Every structure is written in structure tokens, then in C-alpha cells.
Amino acid sequence: MSRLRTVAGLLGHFLHRQRFFLAPLLLVLLAAAVLLVLTGGLSYVAPFVYAIF
Amino acid sequence: MSAVLGISGGYHDAAAALVVDGVVVAALQEERLSRVKNDPSPPLRAARACLSIGGIAAPDRVVFYENPYARIERVLVSLLRGFPRTFRQFPRAIGAQLGSKLWILDDLAEGLGVPRAKVTFVAHHEAHAASAFYASPYPRAAVLTVDGVGEEAATAIWHGTEQGLREVAHVDYPCSLGLLYAAFTAYLGFAVNEGEYKVMGLAAWGSPRRREELAKVVQLSSDGGYELDLSYFAFHTDTELGFSSKLEALLGPRRPAERPWDLETAEDRAYADVAASLQALLEDALLGLARTARKRTEEECLCLAGGVALNAVANARIAREAGFSRVFVQPAAGDAGGALGAAILGAMKDGAPRPAPMRDAALGVAVDAGEANMLASALGFAVKRVDDRDAEVAGRLSRGEVIAFVDGRCEFGPRALGQRSILADPRAAATRERINRAVKRREPFRPFAPSALAGTELRWYDEPGDDMTRFMTTVRRAKDTTLGAVTHVDGTARLHTVDPESRFGALLSAVERESGIPVVLNTSLNGAGEPICATAADAVAFFAAHAVDALVVEDVVVTRRPS
Numbered sequence: 128m129s130r131l132r133t134v135a136g137l138l139g140h141f142l143h144r145q146r147f148f149l150a151p152l153l154l155v156l157l158a159a160a161v162l163l164v165l166t167g168g169l170s171y172v173a174p175f176v177y178a179i180f
Numbered sequence: 181m182s183a184v185l186g187i188s189g190g191y192h193d194a195a196a197a198l199v200v201d202g203v204v205v206a207a208l209q210e211e212r213l214s215r216v217k218n219d220p221s222p223p224l225r226a227a228r229a230c231l232s233i234g235g236i237a238a239p240d241r242v243v244f245y246e247n248p249y250a251r252i253e254r255v256l257v258s259l260l261r262g263f264p265r266t267f268r269q270f271p272r273a274i275g276a277q278l279g280s281k282l283w284i285l286d287d288l289a290e291g292l293g294v295p296r297a298k299v300t301f302v303a304h305h306e307a308h309a310a311s312a313f314y315a316s317p318y319p320r321a322a323v324l325t326v327d328g329v330g331e332e333a334a335t336a337i338w339h340g341t342e343q344g345l346r347e348v349a350h351v352d353y354p355c356s357l358g359l360l361y362a363a364f365t366a367y368l369g370f371a372v373n374e375g376e377y378k379v380m381g382l383a384a385w386g387s388p389r390r391r392e393e394l395a396k397v398v399q400l401s402s403d404g405g406y407e408l409d410l411s412y413f414a415f416h417t418d419t420e421l422g423f424s425s426k427l428e429a430l431l432g433p434r435r436p437a438e439r440p441w442d443l444e445t446a447e448d449r450a451y452a453d454v455a456a457s458l459q460a461l462l463e464d465a466l467l468g469l470a471r472t473a474r475k476r477t478e479e480e481c482l483c484l485a486g487g488v489a490l491n492a493v494a495n496a497r498i499a500r501e502a503g504f505s506r507v508f509v510q511p512a513a514g515d516a517g518g519a520l521g522a523a524i525l526g527a528m529k530d531g532a533p534r535p536a537p538m539r540d541a542a543l544g545v546a547v548d549a550g551e552a553n554m555l556a557s558a559l560g561f562a563v564k565r566v567d568d569r570d571a572e573v574a575g576r577l578s579r580g581e582v583i584a585f586v587d588g589r590c591e592f593g594p595r596a597l598g599q600r601s602i603l604a605d606p607r608a609a610a611t612r613e614r615i616n617r618a619v620k621r622r623e624p625f626r627p628f629a630p631s632a633l634a635g636t637e638l639r640w641y642d643e644p645g646d647d648m649t650r651f652m653t654t655v656r657r658a659k660d661t662t663l664g665a666v667t668h669v670d671g672t673a674r675l676h677t678v679d680p681e682s683r684f685g686a687l688l689s690a691v692e693r694e695s696g697i698p699v700v701l702n703t704s705l706n707g708a709g710e711p712i713c714a715t716a717a718d719a720v721a722f723f724a725a726h727a728v729d730a731l732v733v734e735d736v737v738v739t740r741r742p743s
């Protein structure tokens with residue numbers, strides 16, 4: 128499961144930047160992310176979504 | 181031997197670039213192969229094409245052009261800051277980030293068959309800075325990177341020296357000149373990420389008489405900084421629209437996107453005035469930043485990259501007024517160029533030397549003239565091979581023909597520079613109408629560019645060419661109206677100067693022998709809304725669908741049979 132490297136990279140980034148207050152939120156979102164990956168993700172087109180997110 | 185593949189994508193024009201032992205071997209946008217304009221998806225086709233050009237089975241390292249974790253952090257933090265106004269955006273933003281963007285490094289590893297451990301990243305603006313500085317001919321330079329947004333930074337000043345690139349200062353999202361320009365692009369009824377050129381072209385038709393009002397929207401400080409008044413914008417709270425109702429209260433209602441442009445009407449001229457005022461504001465802001473970069477680095481040369489550096493009119497003003505003796509702009513200044521920057525940074529980190537200065541942009545896939553011959557014959561067109569291609573093209577141009585011209589490897593970046601071009605005689609203004617009708621179907625305010633043999637440009641333009649005219653990233657003022665088809669309404673032209681030693685230079689010499697002037701009208705070889713052609717098949721398909729007189733693919737000349 129090579130994707131663990133990305134999960135570790137993400138957690139490492141947030142710990143390094145001391146964004147601890149985001150950690151619980153992130154855990155919930157990661158769970159959601161796994162679901163999204165399994166279901167093929169979301170797709171949409173809107174001008175500024177594209178530019179910013 | 182070390183082969184490093186740089187990748188950009190996910191948001192704008194995705195691209196791949198390959199550096200082998202410090203030599204830039206290939207660079208290519210995904211859209212040229214996928215045929216989806218500004219295709220942002222992971223550029224696996226472009227990456228494989230680059231590897232095949234370099235004869236590389238698998239790269240030693242893949243470098244992505246931004247830090248995906250830092251971008252997620254910025255998105256989360258700005259969503260939380262804007263809460264509850266950002267509430268509606270939340271699920272979509274998180275969905276985009278965690279559903280696909282977060283996994284880009286894994287997707288690249290899997291798609292390219294490279295171990296995940298070999299896929300790394302650099303920072304977005306560092307990739308932009310590297311794409312400009314390491315492609316420039318300058319040993320040392322100030323570097324200015326300005327775009328919509330990367331991870332957090334929207335603008336950064338760098339100092340490039342023999343030791344590498346060092347960040348001097350930066351301005352973070354949401355204070356972004358790229359998003360300012362994008363918001364006005366939307367206000368004027370153009371598509372964001374595509375219509376920015378149109379805003380610049382439109383500006384020439386207006387006068388900046390609303391510049392004073394725009395001072396409320398963006399404040400410039402005497403130390404070269406700028407600040408957006410976010411109450412006029414909405415890109416940070418609403419993803420459908422870049423601007424708020426307050427901007428419409430200030431400037432009047434937005435322009436409906438579907439209405440055709442008519443600059444004879446007072447209404448559309450008022451929108452042109454808004455575009456001109458925005459252009460003036462942007463130039464003032466960029467000048468402030470460039471002067472700061474000069475002061476902080478004390479360098480004589482300036483390098484520019486980031487999507488905002490595609491504004492050729494602003495680049496010309498920076499070159500004139502910011503106090504630098506030379507200015508270079510990465511021709512693929514948008515996010516595509518980030519792939520090149522990432523590849524160079526990765527290679528240099530692995531010990532490769534700094535690459536040689538970029539001489540041309542022909543870094544993409546080569547065209548196969550034999551394939552063009554076969555396809556065009558199969559479609560029933562008249563096809564012949566000629567011994568003297570340049571004389572053939574020059575003769576046709578002098579008879580007033582419009583020619584689809586394909587030669588060698590396709591260009592990296594948004595400009596056609598003589599590899600995938602539509603060519604015509606630059607003198608008669610009527611030619612412009614003809615190309616617009618037959619091919620481009622563009623708004624009337626968008627100019628075509630002249631390509632002139634380097635060293636002859638002073639016959640038509642006020643100033644000689646420089647490091648930017650080589651890549652068509654600046655403008656010059658025409659001395660008179662001789663070259664009517666390539667002079668914009670304000671008397672400027674996006675001049676392209678061509679090395680006499682190059683293949684395109686040889687063509688211009690042949691044109692001079694025929695017509696007396698070594699200049700052609702040069703516009704990109706693509707239909708309305710399509711990416712520029714890359715392969716022989718693209719070129720033949722273009723010829724079949726558009727009323728140009730001939731298609732020339734290296735020594736193969738394709739015409740229509742008389743009916």
C-alpha cells in the first residue's frame with residue numbers, strides 16, 4: 128500500500144507546521160478521502176474552483 | 181546518467197519536461213496530445229512522449245511542481261478563516277483535495293511505473309522561478325514570480341546566483357494579482373484561465389479613465405507592495421464568481437458572456453475602459469514589485485515567470501521602466517513552465533550542472549511529414565513533395581495565400597514560434613479579417629503577431645529586439661502602418677524576432693527575396709477553442725476543417741484539388 132507514504136507525508140507536514148488544531152479535522156477528512164478514492168472521487172467544473180483548490 | 185522528469189498539473193495546463201545530465205531534452209503540454217485545451221489532468225501522455233524523445237525507459241526521479249500537502253493546508257486554513265461564508269464550498273473543496281489532488285504523487289508513480297519513493301516535489305513558486313532563471317542567459321538575476329496561487333504564495337521575489345535561488349520576499353493568497361486579473365476576466369464575460377489574453381487585447385481599445393476607482397480595489401504602497409480589498413472579490417468565499425456585488429456597484433453591472441462584442445457601442449467601449457484601467461493597475465503593481473526586486477538584489481537582469489508574466493504589454497513596461505538592463509520571460513510562464521522548473525531543480529539537486537540558456541521553444545514532439553503525406557492523400561487532397569520548401573512557401577505568401585505551416589518539433593508554451601503556425605503576408609489589414617473568418621473566429625480586438633528576421637526589426641519598430649522578442653513575450657511600437665495585419669489598434673505589436681541561423685529564419689530570408697520584407701504574420705495553428713496542433717494528423721485534420729490555402733509539413737505541400 129504505497130499510498131501510506133502520502134498519508135505519512137501529509138501528517139508529517141501538519142505536525143511540522145504545528146497545525147495541531149487541524150489534526151482531528153484531518154483525521155475525519157482522511158476517512159472521507161478513503162471513501163472518495165474508493166468511489167472514484169468527485170468531479171466538477173467551476174472557474175475559481177479550478178484556480179484555487 | 182541521470183534523467184529527471186518534471187511534472188506540472190492538477191489545476192491549469194499540465195505539462196512534462198525531461199532533463200538528462202543537465203540538458204533540457206524535451207518539454208510538452210498535455211493538451212497538445214490529449215487535444216483538450218488547457219488539460220489539467222496528470223500529464224501521462226506528455227511524460228511518456230518526453231521519455232520517448234529522450235530514449236529513456238524509466239526516469240531516475242520524478243519531480244512534481246508543488247507541495248500537495250502545503251496546498252491542502254492552505255485550502256483548509258482559508259476555508260476555516262472564511263467560515264461560515266465558505267460553508268457551501270467546503271464539501272467540494274475537500275472532495276477535490278482529498279479525492280484526487282492529494283494522491284497526485286501516487287498517481288504519477290503508478291501511471292509512469294516508477295517507485296513511489298522516487299516521486300518528490302518542489303515548491304510551486306520555486307519551480308516558476310527556476311523555469312525563468314535557469315532558462316535565461318543570465319549568470320545572476322533578480323527573479324519575480326507572479327501567478328494566481330500555488331501552495332500559499334501568489335507573488336515572490338527571488339535572487340538567482342551561482343549558488344542557486346534564494347527567496348527574498350513573498351505575498352500570500354488571497355492577495356493575488358493573478359486572481360485579481362481572473363476576477364476581472366470573469367466580470368468582462370470571458371472564461372477564467374482562458375480569457376485573460378482577451379482582456380489584454382481589449383485594453384488597447386479603451387482608456388484607463390477608471391484607474392482612480394480601481395485604486396480602491398487594490399492599494400499600492402510606496403515600498404512596492406500591493407493589497408487587495410477583499411470586499412470587492414469573492415474567489416475566497418464563492419467559487420462560481422470571482423468578484424462581489426460591491427465591484428459591480430463600483431464599476432457597473434458585469435458584461436453578459438454571450439453577447440457578441442461591438443466596440444462601436446458606448447456600452448462595450450465602457451467595458452474596454454475597465455480593461456484598460458485594470459491593465460494600468462496591473463502594470464503599476466508589477467512595476468512596484470520589479471523595482472523592489474531591483475533594490476533588494478541589486479542585480480542588472482530580471483527574470484519573470486508565473487501566469488501573470490504572460491502579459492506581454494506589462495512585460496514591455498517593466499523592461500522600460502523598472503531599471504533593469506535586460507529582462508527574460510520564461511515562454512511557458514504559466515503552470516506548464518513549472519514542469520520545466522521542477523525538472524531542472526531536481527536535476528541540479530542530483531548534481532547536474534545548470535542547463536544551457538533556452539534558445540528556442542521547439543522542445544515537443546516532432547512532426548512526421550510522411551504521415552502527413554499519407555493522410556492527406558488518403559483524404560483526397562493534392563499532395564506534392566518540394567525540393568525548396570522555403571521558396572514554395574514564400575511564393576505562396578506573396579500571392580496572398582494563408583498557409584498552415586508545420587516544421588520540426590512543436591513549441592513549449594502558449595505561443596506559436598514558427599513550428600506550428602498559420603502564416604500570411606503581414607501588410608494588408610484585410611488578411612486579418614480573412615484569417616479571423618476562416619480560422620479563428622475571434623473577437624475583433626485580438627491582434628496577430630509579426631515574425632521578423634532578427635536585425636531588421638528597426639525598419640518597422642521603435643526599439644530593437646531583446647531576450648523577450650525571441651519568444652514573443654513583449655511588445656514593440658510600430659513606426660507606421662505598413663504592417664497593417666499585425667499592428668494592434670494602439671499601434672503595438674507582439675513582435676517575434678527570429679534567429680537568421682534557424683530554420684524559420686531561413687524561411688524569412690526566402691520571404692524577403694520574394695516580397696522585399698523578411699516578415700510574416702504568424703498566429704498559432706489551431707481552430708477556435710482548440711489546443712495548438714502537434715502531430716501530422718492534427719495538422720491534416722486542421723487543413724480539412726479550415727479554409728486555409730495550403731498546408732506545408734516540412735517538404736510536403738498539401739492543397740485542395742480544384743472542384
Ligand SMILES: [Fe+2]
Binds near residue numbers: 304308329487514515
Ligand atoms: Fe503558477
